[in-house]
Amino acid sequence: MQTQSRLAVSGGRSGSNSSSASEDEHEAVIRELTRGHELTAQLRAEALRALRGQGQAEATAAFILQEVSRAFTVCLSIMSSPARAPPSSQPPPTMEMAPAPALAPQRRSRDDSIPREQRMTSSPHFDGYQWRKYGQKRITKTQFPRCYFKCSFHRERNCRATKQVQQCSNDDPPQYVVMYFNEHTCDTAAWETAPAAAASSGMMPLDNLSALVARQGHGVRALLDERGVQEEHERRLLVSSLACVLGGQHQSPAGSAVNVGHEHEQEQEPPPRAPTRDDAPGEMPRIIHEDVAGLDVMDYDVTDALCFVDSYDLPGDGFPF
DNA sequence: TCTATTTGACCTAC
DNA sequence: GTAGGTCAAATAGA
Numbered sequence: 084m085q086t087q088s089r090l091a092v093s094g095g096r097s098g099s100n101s102s103s104a105s106e107d108e109h110e111a112v113i114r115e116l117t118r119g120h121e122l123t124a125q126l127r128a129e130a131l132r133a134l135r136g137q138g139q140a141e142a143t144a145a146f147i148l149q150e151v152s153r154a155f156t157v158c159l160s161i162m163s164s165p166a167r168a169p170p171s172s173q174p175p176p177t178m179e180m181a182p183a184p185a186l187a188p189q190r191r192s193r194d195d196s197i198p199r200e201q202r203m204t205s206s207p208h209f210d211g212y213q214w215r216k217y218g219q220k221r222i223t224k225t226q227f228p229r230c231y232f233k234c235s236f237h238r239e240r241n242c243r244a245t246k247q248v249q250q251c252s253n254d255d256p257p258q259y260v261v262m263y264f265n266e267h268t269c270d271t272a273a274w275e276t277a278p279a280a281a282a283s284s285g286m287m288p289l290d291n292l293s294a295l296v297a298r299q300g301h302g303v304r305a306l307l308d309e310r311g312v313q314e315e316h317e318r319r320l321l322v323s324s325l326a327c328v329l330g331g332q333h334q335s336p337a338g339s340a341v342n343v344g345h346e347h348e349q350e351q352e353p354p355p356r357a358p359t360r361d362d363a364p365g366e367m368p369r370i371i372h373e374d375v376a377g378l379d380v381m382d383y384d385v386t387d388a389l390c391f392v393d394s395y396d397l398p399g400d401g402f403p404f
Numbered sequence: 405t406c407t408a409t410t411t412g413a414c415c416t417a418c
Numbered sequence: 419g420t421a422g423g424t425c426a427a428a429t430a431g432a
Contacts, residue, residue, distance in 0.1 A: 223422090407430100408430085408431085409428105413424100417421090417422085417423095
């Protein structure tokens with residue numbers, strides 16, 4: 084998985100002069116597809132949590148959303164294929180990387196590393212780790228500055244993980260490209276912010292957010308900013324709507340016809356769990372809805388028959404709240 | 405007073 | 419020479 088979301092830093096697009104209208108349209112399509120897939124992932128996580136234990140309603144919701152997600156995946160694959168790329172002198176983007184619209188060509192960082200992961204998200208600060216901003220730079224030919232973050236445990240634990248955040252669109256909500264460099268070696272950042280990560284990934288009822296904010300220190304408060312709470316509201320509204328639609332369908336016998344391919348599904352999206360000290364250093368917590376631009380979508384085997392599971396027991400042994 | 409953020413300067417890859 | 423990445427002093431906020 085990690086290898087699939089890993090980037091090859093191929094050159095981005097050069098200046099706006101070289102971008103034709105077809106290129107713009109192509110980028111716009113990919114951007115919207117990526118956004119759609121991201122929202123689907125968020126909705127799926129929320130729906131499965133809201134409908135947990137509701138038999139067929141849960142199964143139906145999961146089936147539909149999996150299909151929607153798969154459709155986005157197929158479309159993205161098609162649009163990203165060289166045959167579909169707009170005519171350009173630039174080499175086609177690699178399939179492993181999510182589109183990073185409006186970004187200038189990237190240089191290799193000073194320590195000669197390449198991003199180990201890149202993702203596009205509307206909440207760039209919700210990734211389960213604590214970061215300290217150490218710089219901001221105006222990047223030529225881009226509308227927004229790039230911000231540089233280090234792991235908060237950079238000094239005390241010599242953690243070399245860094246990330247760069249750059250807004251890439253004026254959409255509502257705005258989209259950010261987040262690039263991660265180096266693995267976390269601090270071994271603690273994830274579990275210390277697990278509640279915030281859980282909240283942002285929809286694993287915690289919104290009602291608990293304010294309590295969490297009141298309970299936790301300023302670090303969590305910083306994470307749960309106004310935008311985060313607003314997004315959580317929007318997600319829950321979507322889930323409520325879906326739950327209403329599916330509400331009359333539950334209480335079906337266990338083991339419906341779609342219950343095949345267990346391990347396949349679990350492999351692509353294991354149940355979220357609270358990161359612990361025992362987690363491998365540097366392993367990112369599974370915040371699936373944030374990972375679209377990292378192209379978790381590549382984990383889907385689009386050639387296989389659709390697989391679905393009956394074990395979306397997401398928070399069961401997950402976050403101990 | 406402590407901690408985090410901002411921002412201009414400096415360093416280095418291209 | 420230019421642009422991107424990092425450093426560190428200045429500043430702001432708790």
